[in-house]
Amino acid sequence: MEEDQKENNGQRRKGISRRGFIQLVGAGAIATTLGDVSKSSPVEAAEAAEKGEMVHVSLQVNGRRHRFKVESRWTLLDVLREKLGLTGPKLGCGRGECGACTVLIDGQPRYACLTLALEAEGKAILTVEGLLRDDELGPVQKAFWDNDAMQCGYCTPGQIMAAEGMLRVNPNPSLDEIRKGMSGNLCRCGSYAHIFKAVEQAAKLKQTV
Amino acid sequence: MSQQNPPFYSDEQTVPETPDPGSAPKSWSRTSMVGRRQPRVDGYELVSGKAVFPSDISLPGMLYGSVLRSPHPNAIVKNLDTRAAEQMPGVRAILTGKNPEANIVWSYPGDVKSMLFESHCRFEGEAIAAVAAENSYQAGDALRAIKVEFEVLPATVDELKALQAGAPRIHDGGNRTKPPESYQRGEVSRGFTQADVILEHTYRTECEIHTPLERHGCVAKWNRDRLTVWQSTQGVYRIQSQVSSILGMPLSKVRIIGQYMGGGFGSKLQADKETIIAALLAKKTGRPVKLFMSREETFIAAGNRPPTNMRLKAGVKKDGTLTALDFTCVATGGAYPAGGTSGVDWQIKDLYQCPNVRTELSDVYTNACPSRPFRAPGHPQGSWALEQMMDALAEEIGMDPVALRLKNIPAVSQARSGNPPYTSTGLRQCLIEGAKSFGWREARRAIASSDKDRNWRKGVGVASGTWVAGAGGPPSTIIVKLFPDGSVNLNMGASDIGTGTRTVMALVVSEELGVRPDLIDIDNADTATTQYATPSGGSKTVPTESPAVRAAAIHVKQQLLAMAAEELKEKAASLTMKGGTILSLNDPSKKIKVTDVAGLKKQGIIVGIGYRNPNPANRATNPFAAQFCEVEVNIKTGEVRILRFLSANDSGRVMSRLTYDSQVIGGITMGIGFAMMEARILDRNQTGKIVSGNWHDYKIPTAMDVPADIVSVPIDLPDNEANTTGAKGLGEPVTIPTAAVIANAIYNATGIRLASTPVSPVMLRRALAAKAKETSQKDELK
Numbered sequence: 003m004e005e006d007q008k009e010n011n012g013q014r015r016k017g018i019s020r021r022g023f024i025q026l027v028g029a030g031a032i033a034t035t036l037g038d039v040s041k042s043s044p045v046e047a048a049e050a051a052e053k054g055e056m057v058h059v060s061l062q063v064n065g066r067r068h069r070f071k072v073e074s075r076w077t078l079l080d081v082l083r084e085k086l087g088l089t090g091p092k093l094g095c096g097r098g099e100c101g102a103c104t105v106l107i108d109g110q111p112r113y114a115c116l117t118l119a120l121e122a123e124g125k126a127i128l129t130v131e132g133l134l135r136d137d138e139l140g141p142v143q144k145a146f147w148d149n150d151a152m153q154c155g156y157c158t159p160g161q162i163m164a165a166e167g168m169l170r171v172n173p174n175p176s177l178d179e180i181r182k183g184m185s186g187n188l189c190r191c192g193s194y195a196h197i198f199k200a201v202e203q204a205a206k207l208k209q210t211v
Numbered sequence: 212m213s214q215q216n217p218p219f220y221s222d223e224q225t226v227p228e229t230p231d232p233g234s235a236p237k238s239w240s241r242t243s244m245v246g247r248r249q250p251r252v253d254g255y256e257l258v259s260g261k262a263v264f265p266s267d268i269s270l271p272g273m274l275y276g277s278v279l280r281s282p283h284p285n286a287i288v289k290n291l292d293t294r295a296a297e298q299m300p301g302v303r304a305i306l307t308g309k310n311p312e313a314n315i316v317w318s319y320p321g322d323v324k325s326m327l328f329e330s331h332c333r334f335e336g337e338a339i340a341a342v343a344a345e346n347s348y349q350a351g352d353a354l355r356a357i358k359v360e361f362e363v364l365p366a367t368v369d370e371l372k373a374l375q376a377g378a379p380r381i382h383d384g385g386n387r388t389k390p391p392e393s394y395q396r397g398e399v400s401r402g403f404t405q406a407d408v409i410l411e412h413t414y415r416t417e418c419e420i421h422t423p424l425e426r427h428g429c430v431a432k433w434n435r436d437r438l439t440v441w442q443s444t445q446g447v448y449r450i451q452s453q454v455s456s457i458l459g460m461p462l463s464k465v466r467i468i469g470q471y472m473g474g475g476f477g478s479k480l481q482a483d484k485e486t487i488i489a490a491l492l493a494k495k496t497g498r499p500v501k502l503f504m505s506r507e508e509t510f511i512a513a514g515n516r517p518p519t520n521m522r523l524k525a526g527v528k529k530d531g532t533l534t535a536l537d538f539t540c541v542a543t544g545g546a547y548p549a550g551g552t553s554g555v556d557w558q559i560k561d562l563y564q565c566p567n568v569r570t571e572l573s574d575v576y577t578n579a580c581p582s583r584p585f586r587a588p589g590h591p592q593g594s595w596a597l598e599q600m601m602d603a604l605a606e607e608i609g610m611d612p613v614a615l616r617l618k619n620i621p622a623v624s625q626a627r628s629g630n631p632p633y634t635s636t637g638l639r640q641c642l643i644e645g646a647k648s649f650g651w652r653e654a655r656r657a658i659a660s661s662d663k664d665r666n667w668r669k670g671v672g673v674a675s676g677t678w679v680a681g682a683g684g685p686p687s688t689i690i691v692k693l694f695p696d697g698s699v700n701l702n703m704g705a706s707d708i709g710t711g712t713r714t715v716m717a718l719v720v721s722e723e724l725g726v727r728p729d730l731i732d733i734d735n736a737d738t739a740t741t742q743y744a745t746p747s748g749g750s751k752t753v754p755t756e757s758p759a760v761r762a763a764a765i766h767v768k769q770q771l772l773a774m775a776a777e778e779l780k781e782k783a784a785s786l787t788m789k790g791g792t793i794l795s796l797n798d799p800s801k802k803i804k805v806t807d808v809a810g811l812k813k814q815g816i817i818v819g820i821g822y823r824n825p826n827p828a829n830r831a832t833n834p835f836a837a838q839f840c841e842v843e844v845n846i847k848t849g850e851v852r853i854l855r856f857l858s859a860n861d862s863g864r865v866m867s868r869l870t871y872d873s874q875v876i877g878g879i880t881m882g883i884g885f886a887m888m889e890a891r892i893l894d895r896n897q898t899g900k901i902v903s904g905n906w907h908d909y910k911i912p913t914a915m916d917v918p919a920d921i922v923s924v925p926i927d928l929p930d931n932e933a934n935t936t937g938a939k940g941l942g943e944p945v946t947i948p949t950a951a952v953i954a955n956a957i958y959n960a961t962g963i964r965l966a967s968t969p970v971s972p973v974m975l976r977r978a979l980a981a982k983a984k985e986t987s988q989k990d991e992l993k
Contacts, residue, residue, distance in 0.1 A: 054300060073349060084346070090260025090269040090555060094472070095506035096425045099906035102424055130260040147254040150869040153877055155257030156264060156424040156473025156708030177919055178976045184914040188906065190424050190474050191709050191878025192915045196873060 012110030021125030029053045059119045063088075064132030070119070079103045079114035082129060090130035090159040094188070104160035104167075105129050111167030111186070128161035133166065142166050142200075145164035151200035161187045165201045169208055175201065219697045220791030220805075224725045225399070229768045231319060231784065235824070236765055238931040239864075244721040244728065245936070248404060248869045252717045252728055253707070256471075259967050264471045265441040265456030266503050268430040272646060274303055274343040276492050276502030277350040280359055280512060281332030281339055284578035284899035285366035285379065286943045288330045288339055288359060295465075296342065296356040301349030304495045307340040308913040312491055315457060317484065317903030319547040319581070321389065323382070327484055331547035332361075333381055335900050337391065338339065338484050343500050343677025347441040360483075365897035366578040370543035370551075371520060373575045381546060382577040388548045388574040394560060395569045398671045399524075402535025402567030414596040415967040416950075417890035418910060419516040420509075421585055425473020426501030427513045431489035438490055442482075443503075444736075445708050446746020447477045451738045453482035458490065459818070466739040475708055477584035477879075478514045480746045510904040514583025515891060517551040521594040523559070527604045531618035535567040537741050538596070544574060547582040557679045558597045560626035560834075560946070564620035578899055584748060586878075587678055587943035591950055593886055594865040595968065598951030602958060612673050612955070614839075620984045624831035634682075634832045634932040635939075637861025641837035641926055642675060645859030649839040650923050658959060666847045667848035670960025675837040681862070682832035683754030687823035688742035691720060695812045697791055697805045699731045701763075705756050706736040709877075710942050711870025712752050716760045718867055721937065724765035725788055743881030750940025751833065753866055755823055757936040763821025770817045774810030775803050801834065815889025824935070829839035832933040836942040838879070840918075840943060842956040849976030853883060855920035856949075863939035864929035874925040874943050882949020884912045888969045 007103045056071045061078075070085050077096075082105070094102030096115045101124060103114040107127040134142035139147070143167050152158040160185065168175060168183035175183060180201045189197065224243045230236045239245065242526045256262035281288075293305045305315050308328035315327040329337050340357055344350040372378055373386040380386060403409055429442040438460065442452050447467040455465045473480065489502035500750060519542040526535040538559045541649045544551030552572035560568055605615040620638050623630040646652070654671045661669060689701040701720055707713045713735065717728040734741055744756065768788070775793040778785040786793050793808070795801035796944040811817060826832060837859045843852040858875045865871050888910040892903040931936030954965045963978045 073348060080347070083267075084269070087269060088260070089263055092264075093266065094426075095906055096908075097506065097905065101423060102316040102548045130258075133260055136939070141599070147250050150251060150254075150873045151256055151707075152251075152254070153711075153873055154424065154472065154474040155253075155262060158257050159260040163259060170372045173537070181914045188424065188911060188913060190422055190476070190881075190911060192874075192912065192917070193873060193875035194880060194912070195876040195919055197914065198919045 015187040035074055042130055058121065059123055060071065061119065061122055061129045062125065062130060072119055074118070077115055078118045078119045078127070081119040082114060088129055088131055092156055094157065099188070100157070101164060102157050102160040104163040104187060105169050106163055109167065111164045119126060130162050133162070141211055142169065142204040145200040145204035145207055149196050149200040149203060151193055151196040153193055157189045161197060167203060169205055173208065174205060175205060194195060219727055219730045220725045221727060222790035223680070223919065224789065226723055226725045226768070228417060229765060229772055230689055231271065233578055234767050236761065236935055237406060238675065238929060238935065238937055239722070242722055244718045246865045247718065249714055249718055249867055250726055250869060252731070252733065253493070256617065262471045264425055264839055265429060265443040265469055266425055266473070266587045268441045268497040268501065270430065270432060271498040272476050273430070274345060274492070274496055275347040275350045275500055276341055276343045276486060276489050276500045277347070277790055277869070278338050279340040280316040280353050280447045280508065281335060282900070283361055283363050284335045284362040284368055285364040286332050287364065288332065288800065289362050290360040291340060292358040295358070296353040298625050299349065299353045299356055300648065302342060302353045303345065304343040305353070305491050306339065306488065306491055306495065308321050311601055312494070319655060321548040323548050325547065327487060330734040332867050334578055338488070341488045341492060343496055345853065347495060360846050368579050368893040368899040369895045369958055370541055370577050370579050373543070373577050374541070376842050376877050381578060381781040384606065386574060386576045388544065391526040392572045393570065397567030399535045399537045399567045399569045403526045404774055405528065406532040407512065407529045408604060408608065409524065409526045410600065410603055411522070411524040412600060412603070412964070413966060414521045414599065416519045416967050418518040418591045418965040419585060419885050419889045420891055421478035421514060421583070422509060422512060422690070422906065422911060423474030423476060423478065423815070425478060425511050426503045426506060427483055429483065429486050429489050430495040430499060430501045432499035434871050437464045437466070439468065440486060440490065440597065440719065441468045441473045442486060444469045444480060445472065445748055446744070447708050447738050448704055449480060449705065449737045449746045450486065453485060454490065458489055461945045462638065463656050469706055469736045472706060472708060477588065478588045480584060480748045481716060486957055493702055504614065506906070507904055511580050511901055512907065514585070515580060516585035517544050519583045521596045522599050522800045523596045525604060527608060529608050531608060531610050531920035533563055533565040533614045533619050536565050539569040541573045541575060541869065543577040545577060545579040546722070547581045549583065550588065551575065551582060552589065554587070554679060555593045557590060557626065558593040558676060561624055562597065564621040564679050566627070570739055579776070579893060585912040585949050588626050589677065589941070590678065590947045593677050594674065594951045598948055599725065599954050599964065602672070602955040604966065613642055613651060616675055617642055624833070627831055629829065629933065631829050631831045635832045635863065635928055635930040636835060637926040637928045638677070638835040638837070640928070641835055641859040641861050644926060645837040645839055646673070648859070649857045651839060654841060666758060666845050667843050668846055668960045669841060669843050670956045670958065671839065671841045672952045672955030672959055673837065673839050674948035674951040676944060677749060678947060680749040680751055680946040681754065682826055683751035683812045684825040684826045687744055687755050687759040689756065689759040689763040689821040691767050691819040691821070693767050693811070693817040695806065696816060699726045699762065701731055701733045703756060703760065703803045704738070704741045706747045708747045710747070710752065710874055711867055712747065712756065715753055715757060715866045715869050719757050719760045720764045722835065723761060723768060725791065729730065743983065750943040754863070754934055754938045754940055757866060757932040757938055759821040759823040761821065761935055763819040765819070766821055767817050767819030771805065771808060771811065774808050779803055797972060826934070828900055830932065832930065832939060834939045834941060836944040836948060838948045838952045840952045840956050842953065844957055844960040844975070846961060846979055849972035849979060851887065851970065851972070851975065853918050853953065855918050857924060858945055859924040859926055860941060861926040861928055863923045863933065864937035864943065865927045866936065866938050871941060872923040874942050877919045878942065878945025879921055879949050880912050882919050882946045883917055883953065885971055886953045887916070888912065888952035890969050
């Protein structure tokens with residue numbers, strides 16, 4: 003573990019930008035995923051675009067490929083919401099503080115409001131809508147519903163994606179690990195105690211599926 | 212089976228007796244559905260991402276609006292040049308106070324007026340101009356291209372300095388919103404002479420900002436003279452009445468829709484300037500306009516809980532009898548009258564038996580954003596003072612803090628004229644049952660005998676509270692529709708602000724008709740299609756709406772049973788319903804399925820209408836709460852860990868247990884934020900600007916900051932005198948005592964009394980160091 007840490011830190015110094023660093027959701031996620039993100043840092047690959055110039059971007063969202071023409075400054079979140087019409091990822095702050103926009107990018111929970119659409123080019127993006135099989139809820143969604151892990155529900159899609167991402171790398175999280183994994187997502191209604199229960203149940207449900 | 216019986220009904224459930232038309236229903240003696248742990252009826256929409264919140268609305272041709280705001284807390288707009296902005300790509304309209312249609316007076320309480328776009332900006336965040344553009348990026352570009360020339364004036368953002376001689380005047384009449392407000396009963400000076408112990412302390416609470424996850428705003432669309440607004444709001448009818456009066460339109464031409472909304476906590480009870488601005492931009496461009504504040508704007512232009520400066524002097528006899536309470540408070544609701552001191556003294560006046568009480572409240576103008584109601588306005592602030600004082604008094608007279616509170620439980624509402632008795636009061640049970648479930652005595656004993664050499668020290672605390680409202684009351688109109696296949700639609704104007712309103716109301720309909728709650732479809736919060744409701748605030752939605760829902764469901768039953776009675780040749784009074792079948796209590800052979808009732812098939816629908824009856828006269832109906840918590844404090848670093856919390860609530864009948872518990876944990880979580888981390892910080896000695904205007908600098912609780920162990924102990928006391936469902940409000944009482952409970956637990960752990968929120972490790976560390984120094988000096992003197 004200690005060695006992994008060292009290696010990750012080394013890579014962080016080498017490649018990752020502050021922006022890329024902040025995009026990662028939750029303090030817990032940072033330790034486990036830093037290496038992967040810096041390896042595939044998209045910033046270097048992107049061509050410089052003039053202000054106002056429209057660029058093509060191709061995104062794979064919930065298993066389907068879509069092509070869009072947007073200004074290079076458009077965030078992934080705006081493309082998902084405004085161009086694709088998805089209502090799951092929400093805009094809570096637009097500055098990487100609340101996590102309402104959390105989606106999985108190549109399996110990792112990320113803030114879509116701090117990710118440029120161009121940065122997500124060629125990556126697999128999963129939103130809360132992508133957890134549904136037809137109309138059937140996925141295990142994390144089901145556990146959130148059963149445990150009333152929501153009140154107004156606005157942060158809920160983001161919370162669910164953060165939990166989904168955490169459970170993919172850590173199928174049996176302790177309460178402490180759940181707290182850390184969910185710490186990048188704010189819930190102003192204050193449903194955390196029920197969210198902990200929901201994530202515990204989701205971990206069990208996922209193993210029986 | 213499902214072929215014969217529609218699958219809509221619960222077979223086991225006999226519905227409650229149906230009263231004769233015109234007579235009131237009996238209170239439920241037992242319930243099958245109400246009070247269950249029913250997962251939210253709208254949970255699927257919320258977890259699937261399919262719920263469409265107002266900020267999710269996207270319409271063909273929709274433009275994006277944005278508001279230019281004053282960056283100064285006190286400044287006059289000398290010149291506004293929009294020429295460059297008008298030429299920007301994608302810009303479709305710019306609106307300033309110069310546009311005749313925007314020449315709109317904006318009224319505050321007490322007849323204080325400003326303009327929609329005000330040229331004298333009295334707070335950072337005041338609206339100056341607005342744009343509409345093809346997308347939000349272009350709208351932002353245009354805003355930045357507007358050139359504004361300000362005359363920057365000296366600002367006063369400190370409410371105590373605002374009262375000093377020579378302070379810059381915020382309005383012509385001076386810096387008080389009104390003369391100090393006073394209240395008196397008995398004679399406090401006499402009370403203090405009767406006391407064995409008198410204590411006096413000052414307290415401060417910092418300004419708290421609502422910051423719901425969904426930002427404030429709307430989408431506005433015109434169809435010639437008809438305006439539709441999708442607004443993130445706690446009350447569509449309130450918005451409709453404000454918009455129609457401001458724009459001079461008939462109510463029938465203003466439609467407000469807000470089925471889902473992403474949190475409000477009191478900040479979304481009113482129409483915002485943004486609502487009107489969006490409507491004007493939409494009118495000007497002939498296109499729908501979406502206008503939501505940015506997150507940063509919500510910190511400076513969407514209200515807050517006013518900061519308070521309080522002083523409390525209290526007298527108590529050795530046996531625990533309170534003899535006098537003397538309270539003063541200076542607070543600020545910002546630059547316009549906004550209730551800076553509302554509710555602050557209610558705990559002092561009404562929570563405990565005390566014959567001699569005096570309060571004086573001073574509401575002061577400052578150059579800061581006007582306040583808005585925030586979850587139990589004033590109450591957590593007053594509780595911060597009173598409940599820490601009760602704890603200190605208990606220690607002084609050597610009494611257990613729970614026992615001191617039990618000693619002073621009032622039978623009547625002392626602060627109301629005529630001292631009306633409460634329809635129900637469970638404060639005693641809250642304290643007793645709460646202490647028992649928490650293990651109060653054992654925990655106190657264990658802490659008293661614990662090892663004092665450890666760095667981490669444990670402590671427990673208690674506090675109680677009451678909420679000034681929570682009774683609900685008229686008006687409310689509800690419609691319940693029964694279709695010929697036995698399925699049901701519930702139509703109500705009220706918003707579900709996350710409190711589980713839809714779920715509660717579905718359980719009420721289910722209780723009365725026997726229909727499965729998940730099969731009751733609910734339309735709500737739309738002024739064109741649902742019935743009048745007051746906004747969801749004041750913890751009054753359940754006690755207001757649930758009796759009306761019950762009345763509407765009963766009205767359906769009365770009509771259905773009358774039809775069945777005719778067909779069965781039986782008296783309606785002899786009929787009952789079970790599992791979707793109507794049967795005679797006298798003759799078991801006489802029965803008919805709901806779906807076979809010919810009258811219903813012929814008519815196509817039964818519409819039941821329910822109204823909310825008035826509350827009983829000369830009675831007070833209030834919820835009560837007692838909370839307990841255990842903390843651990845590191846006396847070297849000042850860190851605080853909140854280990855566990857318990858809330859015992861008397862909110863009348865428990866209507867829906869799962870959403871009830873959610874409100875309890877939510878109120879505690881918000882109270883933890885108020886106590887431990889939340890503070891709007893203004894640059895008070897220099898620019899007056901906000902320096903904690905985002906969620907990085909203004910901390911709210913995260914998953915790392917709250918205990919997993921939060922126990923909800925409902926004191927399930929149906930208040931049958933209050934209304935026909937026996938429910939009282941819950942959402943606000945659950946956050947009133949929370950901060951004081953934590954303060955009392957920290958005292959128990961460290962011996963440090965906390966004057967101000969938020970309790971940071973730095974503040975606590977300083978106090979601990981000062982205390983250590985004091986102790987060692989005392990030791991030296993010995």
